[in-house]
Amino acid sequence: MLKKLFKSLRSPLRRAKHSHSTPEVLSNRQHPIHRGDISRHAIGVVERLQSAGYQAYLVGGCVRDLLLDLDPKDFDVATSATPEQVRAEFRNARVIGRRFKLVHVHFGREIIEVATFRANHPQDEDDDPRAARHESGRILRDNVYGSLEDDAQRRDFTINALYYDPGNERILDYAHGVHDIRNHLIRLIGDPTQRYQEDPVRMLRAVRFAAKLDFDIEKHSAAPIYKLAPMLGEIPAARLFDEVLKLFLAGYAVYTYELLVDYGLFGQLFPASAAALKHNPDYTDTLIHNALANTDLRIQQGKPVTPAFLFAALLWPALPARVLKLQERGMPPIPAMQEAAHELISEQCQRIAVPKRFTLPIREIWDMQERLPRRSGKRADLLLENPRFRAGYDFLLLRESAGEQTDGLGDWWTVYQDASDSERRSMIRDLSGKDDGPAAPRKRKRSGGRRKRGADAGTTKPGND
Known part of the structure; x- marks a missing residue:
């Protein structure tokens, strides 16, 4: 055209x-x-x-x-x-x-x-x-x-x-x-190294325009990015928060993420998540891709998207190992989850200033992952009444779509929400008094190769209400 x-x-x-x-x-x-x-x-x-x-x-x-x-x-x-x-x-x-x-x-x-x-x-x-x-x-x-x-x-x-x-x-x-x-080229005006040094955020803008327009970053403009990526550490954390929203909430988050990883920029924005991507690449990459693909889909459909769910997904892969370490020191599961979440979010806010109105829901979504397996007695009904249940449930489905084994927990909650009172009582009795253990450190399925990227990465499409 x-x-x-x-x-x-x-x-x-x-x-x-x-x-x-x-x-x-x-x-x-x-x-x-x-x-x-x-x-x-x-x-x-x-x-x-x-x-x-x-x-x-x-x-x-x-x-x-x-x-x-x-x-x-x-x-x-x-x-x-x-x-x-x-x-x-x-x-x-x-x-x-x-x-x-x-x-x-x-x-x-x-x-x-x-x-x-x-x-x-x-x-x-x-x-x-x-x-x-x-x-x-x-x-x-x-x-x-x-x-x-x-x-x-x-x-x-x-x-x-x-x-x-x-x-x-x-x-x-x-x-x-x-x-x-x-x-279809993204090209800097002037010397690329000098222009990136003047304002390192231009590296993020190059990626954002390339993803939005489906353009290539011209080779001379692309060449210095990987080397200069650490300069993003000089940018105020509040400005980076605004830039991250532009990157991931514009309808092309999956491709943006791939470009950020390719150019070494993702680790400058999310250092703990980049470490998890290196340590456990298949699971981390799949979970983030599935979350971003669903975010893109919701934006295309005109549905609301909250940065809290997005940040919860981007940071989650770095959380389970921290929870396990605290549990190994003798801390109970829920306090371990809360302490690990506090540490991870505090560290992340040093790099990207995520406002409190989003960090609180992030912690509540994560905390729900520790509570959802605990369904005996009246716990299941109380969880359904929790205002964060839906986000927590959607996040559970996201984890499962990335290969986490939860012993059918997502299916159980899917059925339970639509069941009658008598059916719910029967489902609780069928648990045989078994109270599931902590959700965060569960073993995960490992696939032999890299999962398919984008919207087809998983059959489950978790929301981010």
């Missing part, structure tokens, strides 16, 4: 140095974007700024997605106007941000984000580069205004350095992003 869309280009796109400031200009006959595909509020913001004498364009992801015949999630505007000048033009505008000021122009629920053209921080002899960069090369301050050309060159990927003017319906392409879109 892309071949057909771009066949109309009159002049062939040439490769050029990214520092070249003359853009490739595509007229409305050379690209498939139409004004009708664009938010009228976004067009209104651009035209109002232009009528006030400023340069203004739709920029970045919205232009890229429109070229790919995708629905943009939002519309961003880049302009020569300063934040204060933008706010003066719109009564419904609000200046936000500390590292770099942006303007949000509100139209009911829709927000059009407006950013002033930026430039890379100068590093000539008159400037102290330490004022803007860490010794590793990471940018600490990024608050220098610049020209349109400057703004294009400081953007991360070529496919995001595209500017669309709805007035004349032209696209300005400063880094041959249209070429890379046509060839």
